Amino acid sequence: xxxxxxxxxxxxxxxxxxxxxxxxxxxxxxxxxxxxxxxxxxxxxxxxxxxxxxxxxxxxxxxxxxxxxxxxxxxxxxxxxxxxxxxxxxxxxxxxxxxxxxxxxxxxxxxxxxxxxxxxxxxxxxxxxxxxxxxxxxxxxxxxxxxxxxxxxxxxxxxxxxxxxxxxxxxxxxxxxxxxxxxxxxxxxxxxxxxxxxxxxxxxxxxxxxxxxxxxxxxxxxxxxxxxxxxxxxxxxxxxxxxxxxxxxxxxxxxxxxxxxxxxxxxxxxxxxxxxxxxxxxxxxxxxxxxxxxxxxx
Amino acid sequence: xxxxxxxxxxxxxxxxxxxxxxxxxxxxxxxxxxxxxxxxxxxxxxxxxxxxxxxxxxxxxxxxxxxxxxxxxxxxxxxxxxxxxxxxxxxxxxxxxxxxxxxxxxxxxxxxxxxxxxxxxxxxxxxxxxxxxxxxxxxxxxxxxxxxxxxxxxxxxxxxxxxxxxxxxxxxxxxxxxxxxxxxxxxxxxxxxxxxxxxxxxxxxxxxxxxxxxxxxxxxxxxxxxxxxxxxxxxxxxxxxxxxxxxxx
Numbered sequence: 403x404x405x406x407x408x409x410x411x412x413x414x415x416x417x418x419x420x421x422x423x424x425x426x427x428x429x430x431x432x433x434x435x436x437x438x439x440x441x442x443x444x445x446x447x448x449x450x451x452x453x454x455x456x457x458x459x460x461x462x463x464x465x466x467x468x469x470x471x472x473x474x475x476x477x478x479x480x481x482x483x484x485x486x487x488x489x490x491x492x493x494x495x496x497x498x499x500x501x502x503x504x505x506x507x508x509x510x511x512x513x514x515x516x517x518x519x520x521x522x523x524x525x526x527x528x529x530x531x532x533x534x535x536x537x538x539x540x541x542x543x544x545x546x547x548x549x550x551x552x553x554x555x556x557x558x559x560x561x562x563x564x565x566x567x568x569x570x571x572x573x574x575x576x577x578x579x580x581x582x583x584x585x586x587x588x589x590x591x592x593x594x595x596x597x598x599x600x601x602x603x604x605x606x607x608x609x610x611x612x613x614x615x616x617x618x619x620x621x622x623x624x625x626x627x628x629x630x631x632x633x634x635x636x637x638x639x640x641x642x643x644x645x646x647x648x649x650x651x652x653x654x655x656x657x658x659x660x661x662x663x664x665x666x667x668x669x670x671x672x673x674x675x676x677x678x679x680x681x682x683x684x685x686x687x688x689x690x691x692x693x694x695x696x697x698x699x700x
Numbered sequence: 701x702x703x704x705x706x707x708x709x710x711x712x713x714x715x716x717x718x719x720x721x722x723x724x725x726x727x728x729x730x731x732x733x734x735x736x737x738x739x740x741x742x743x744x745x746x747x748x749x750x751x752x753x754x755x756x757x758x759x760x761x762x763x764x765x766x767x768x769x770x771x772x773x774x775x776x777x778x779x780x781x782x783x784x785x786x787x788x789x790x791x792x793x794x795x796x797x798x799x800x801x802x803x804x805x806x807x808x809x810x811x812x813x814x815x816x817x818x819x820x821x822x823x824x825x826x827x828x829x830x831x832x833x834x835x836x837x838x839x840x841x842x843x844x845x846x847x848x849x850x851x852x853x854x855x856x857x858x859x860x861x862x863x864x865x866x867x868x869x870x871x872x873x874x875x876x877x878x879x880x881x882x883x884x885x886x887x888x889x890x891x892x893x894x895x896x897x898x899x900x901x902x903x904x905x906x907x908x909x910x911x912x913x914x915x916x917x918x919x920x921x922x923x924x925x926x927x928x929x930x931x932x933x934x935x936x937x938x939x940x941x942x943x944x945x946x947x948x949x
Contacts, residue, residue, distance in 0.1 A: 474789055498711045
């Protein structure tokens with residue numbers, strides 16, 4: 403389990419992660435989504451203690467990662483940027499990491515085999531393609547048989563066969579009861595694997611939801627001559643109204659039928675009244691387009 | 701499965717021994733030590749230097765070379781991004797620095813001590829007729845040769861500390877070369893009273909004292925000199941440890 407609690411990270415005046423809280427549960431694949439620059443990588447670096455939060459804290463399996471007696475057994479990570487010396491062979495790289503924990507040589511061969519790298523185990527990493535580098539990173543993440551697996555953009559540079567491999571691997575790990583978290587800036591990659599979504603934009607939490615709920619929270623698109631009047635009319639707790647254009651509203655929490663009836667009683671002309679059945683991708687785009695567009699109904 | 705001090709040392713040894721550049725730099729260091737010792741021994745015909753001094757005349761360049769070995773070991777973690785994998789595996793961080801220093805220092809000490817004895821053997825064999833030969837049994841000879849190994853071992857540790865502190869190979873090598881080669885050359889530009897007072901304490905002069913068979917007024921006693929040099933190493937290591945622990949990787 404990963405618990406991120408009220409974490410803020412500032413670099414000088416720039417706030418990269420802003421009071422972010424979420425939990426990645428065991429037995430689930432948690433998709434960590436957000437546009438580039440949303441603070442995903444920084445958050446993942448803070449989870450394994452590479453960066454220190456400006457405030458707030460992070461727990462891995464209930465305790466701070468730094469105090470762990472067997473860190474590689476707690477969490478295995480693949481970080482977006484390569485973390486390998488190009489002059490070392492794949493097997494030497496993994497062996498160096500394994501020795502810190504007294505992990506047997508046989509486990510190194512096992513993860514190399516699992517990642518499909520046995521044939522190039524004795525090749526220098528500098529000659530690896532992006533996809534092979536990703537496979538090596540995933541092999542390194544699995545080295546300590548960790549309870550939590552956290553991968554930053556794992557399918558970057560993988561061929562379709564590799565993408566399928568990662569997908570099956572991660573769902574398999576979650577089925578074994580492990581916590582799996584992967585980040586991406588593409589909803590299409592994550593929606594196929596993830597059970598749960600944590601969506602961030604500009605370092606802030608935008609959504610923490612199951613994949614199923616995320617689609618159903620979509621609302622009704624309304625185009626009207628009097629958006630302000632309609633907004634006031636349908637406002638009540640549980641209803642979210644977002645202005646998406648001069649005459650356009652996106653309404654969540656009320657059915658199209660109710661909106662139509664309410665408008666008719668006041669004689670508000672409606673030009674369009676469309677239930678949104680947008681894809682996850684569209685929902686994600688809408689959500690992350692601009693975090694400040696959101697406004698709660700009074 | 702547990703993280704142990706021995707495990708971190710074993711991991712650092714694995715990192716050290718699985719890079720071609722490590723073996724290359726170590727080999728070059730030994731070669732410089734022996735080759736320059738042999739050349740100086742064969743060609744020098746003046747006075748004031750013993751056969752041990754001549755045999756170790758490659759130590760200045762060897763120091764630069766093992767220093768670079770240490771720097772590469774420390775700074776390459778940052779230049780390659782390996783540091784992220786390293787610190788994710790050892791989140792306490794400091795054991796990595798101690799282990800890296802131990803591995804680099806021990807490896808340099810062993811190879812350079814062997815190199816110093818080899819340089820003395822080769823140098824004695826080709827020694828110029830006008831210089832009196834001395835043997836291993838003579839006073840101070842073993843101390844000077846062993847001292848060369850200890851000094852060069854410490855230089856490797858200094859390199860590791862600089863590499864981890866500066867996080868850039870080029871920057872750390874520049875500082876290392878400046879401290880070992882440039883600074884001693886600049887000291888004479890100062891007024892004599894100041895220059896005379898500080899010259900023996902400059903890093904390479906202090907460290908060199910342990911290798912010298914003959915001691916002039918302007919140099920420290922052998923072990924005192926080595927102790928002063930070790931002091932520089934400790935201070936640099938402390939600075940590297942502070943930065944490693946306190947800043948984001």
